[in-house]
Amino acid sequence: MSRRYTYAEAAAELRVEERWLRRNIGRLPRSKKGRVVTFSDADLERIDAMFHHDPTTGPLAVVTTPAEGAHPLRHLRPLPPRGAAVRSS
Structure with a gap:
């Protein structure tokens, strides 16, 4: 059985603030039983994939070699x- 994370645990795993999770809960994958909201490992992976952006500039940017x-x-x-006059095509 996969582990279930609370808001605080999921925020720590994702390295975001707990209030960000609570504000965006409507568009995030999660499980809900009554009022209790939990996140599975798969949910956390999907959240990370949804909001992960690689840097395009700076020292951490992935640079392709020509x-x-x-x-x-x-x-x-x-x-x-x-x-010079701008021509529209």
Whole structure:
């Protein structure tokens, strides 16, 4: 049988505040029997997957290595000159 977590235990496992869990309970996976709300291991994994975001900038960002001989900024294009008319396609 899988373990059941209370609000406080689930918040500690997810490293969030307990009040965040309580505020967002309507859109989170959980079990409820009467007034007692509990979270299973699978519920905690689903919550983590729903709200997990990898950093895109900074020292922890996952950086893809460019192909051999390709410049890492090759996808950038210069801006048009100031005052140039913007054309809509």
